[in-house]
Amino acid sequence: MSLRRLAVTLGLAATGLSCAKAVNYLDPSGPLYSYPRAETAAAPSEGRPFRVVSFNIAYAIEIDRAIEVLRETEALRDPDVLALQEMDAPGTERIARVLGMNAVYFPSGVHPKHDRDFGSAVLSPWPLEEPRKIPLPHGARVSGLRRSAVSAVVVRGGQRIRVYSLHLPSPLAISGGSRKAELRAIAADAASAEGPVVIAGDFNSHGKVEELEKAGFLWVTKDLGDTARLAVLGIGLGGLAYDHVLTKGLRPAPGPGAMGIVQDNRGASDHKPIWAILQPAH
Numbered sequence: 001m002s003l004r005r006l007a008v009t010l011g012l013a014a015t016g017l018s019c020a021k022a023v024n025y026l027d028p029s030g031p032l033y034s035y036p037r038a039e040t041a042a043a044p045s046e047g048r049p050f051r052v053v054s055f056n057i058a059y060a061i062e063i064d065r066a067i068e069v070l071r072e073t074e075a076l077r078d079p080d081v082l083a084l085q086e087m088d089a090p091g092t093e094r095i096a097r098v099l100g101m102n103a104v105y106f107p108s109g110v111h112p113k114h115d116r117d118f119g120s121a122v123l124s125p126w127p128l129e130e131p132r133k134i135p136l137p138h139g140a141r142v143s144g145l146r147r148s149a150v151s152a153v154v155v156r157g158g159q160r161i162r163v164y165s166l167h168l169p170s171p172l173a174i175s176g177g178s179r180k181a182e183l184r185a186i187a188a189d190a191a192s193a194e195g196p197v198v199i200a201g202d203f204n205s206h207g208k209v210e211e212l213e214k215a216g217f218l219w220v221t222k223d224l225g226d227t228a229r230l231a232v233l234g235i236g237l238g239g240l241a242y243d244h245v246l247t248k249g250l251r252p253a254p255g256p257g258a259m260g261i262v263q264d265n266r267g268a269s270d271h272k273p274i275w276a277i278l279q280p281a282h
Contacts, residue, residue, distance in 0.1 A: 020112030022145035028133050033049075033089045035096045035103040037231055041125040043157050044080075049253045050161065050278045052245050053079040054200040056271035058227075059114055060091035065268035067098050073262050075275050081154050082123040083165035083200040086269075096180045101125050106133035108148040120150040120165040120201060128152040134164075134189050136182040140173035149186055149201075162193040166201035168208075179204065180211045187215035196249030198278070202228070202271060206241045217246040220259060220276045228271045243274050250278040 025031060053076050057066045070076050082101065083094065089105055099212040111118035122128060127255035132151040139146045149166045164186060168179050183203075190197045199217065203209050213219050226239030245259070246257040259276040 003029065006096045008179065022112050022140070022143045023110040024139070024144070024146045025107055025109050026135055027144060028135055030133070031107060032131060032133070033092065033103075034095050034128075034131065035105075037065065037100055037102050037125065039100070050081075050156070050159075050198075050250060051079045052081050052198055052200055052276045052278060053273060054083040054085075054165070054202075054243055054245060054275075055273035056060070056085040056167065056202040056243065056269055057087065057091065058269040058271065059086050059111070059118070060088045061070075062268040063091045063094055065266045067095060068094070069262060069264075069266050069268055069273060070099060073273075075260055076262060076273055078125070080124060080126065080156060080274070081163050081200070083123040083136070083163065084123065085122045085165065085167035087119060088117040092123070096123055099123070103252070104128050104150060104152045105130040106131070106148055106150045108135075109145055111145060112143050113259070116182075118145070119148060120167050122150055122152045122154075122163050122165045124152075124154045124163075127155040129155055132189070134186060136168070136187060137231040138169065138174045138178040138182060140169050142173075145169070145173075147182075149189075151189070160195045162190065162197045164190065164197070164199040164204065166199055168202070168204045170204045176205070176208055178242065179208045183208065183211040184215070187212055187217070190248070193248075195207070196247065196280070198245065198247050200245045202243050204242055209244055209246070212246050217248055218251060220245045220247060220252055220278070221274060224259060224261060224274065227274055239280045243271055245274065245276040247278060250282055251281045253277040253279045
């Protein structure tokens with residue numbers, strides 16, 4: 001039996017253990033949690049690259065461990081944008097406060113596993129404007145949870161970059177075709193952006209990400225490697241290339257170290273944080 005088929009079989013068995021339903025927040029205007037930083041960041045130097053970091057912190061449980069990784073890993077320090085997934089409001093606020101960042105957080109709903117808010121966040125040392133929540137079209141098969149993407153414009157000096165933090169449902173929750181439809185919804189929203197766009201997060205997919213390539217996005221982390229562990233009912237089944245960064249209007253900075261995976265996440269999550277360093281495409 002293939003790993004994929006085994007995962008599906010075990011996953012379907014696991015869904016039968018709990019039939020709790022999610023509470024969805026379908027209003028695109030909220031709930032919104034906004035956390036401004038205490039001090040205004042100094043203007044960036046001209047031509048400085050744009051550093052993107054993305055981290056799925058499983059159910060926002062190990063926040064202190066995640067902060068250790070973000071503060072003490074050289075490649076993750078001082079990002080221009082930090083995209084977080086599986087967050088709640090207290091976890092988002094704590095990370096923003098400790099790292100000295102602005103933050104915008106929209107929960108998608110109350111996840112039945114821990115009966116807590118569950119969603120994505122955008123953090124940056126620079127001002128965040130025009131916060132948006134994009135409810136995605138498909139609910140999970142068992143819980144009914146409808147996820148949302150979170151977006152804001154990062155204002156870094158004279159630059160305005162529209163950023164999305166995204167977390168698609170797992171292959172056990174919705175079909176591959178449904179995940180493609182959710183990516184098309186993000187691409188449609190991003191089509192209104194006047195400047196560069198960055199989409200970062202946990203796509204719970206690899207091949208499906210090509211849907212954004214079709215919409216003109218550069219898939220920066222296409223060949224980055226495995227970023228998550230596949231485990232069902234506590235059984236480890238291998239690695240998955242699920243966390244990614246895509247962009248329009250920007251490109252990877254030249255030279256080594258322009259992107260990567262942090263292998264040691266200090267037990268903060270079943271995902272590893274990733275980074276990409278970008279610069280203007282022209």
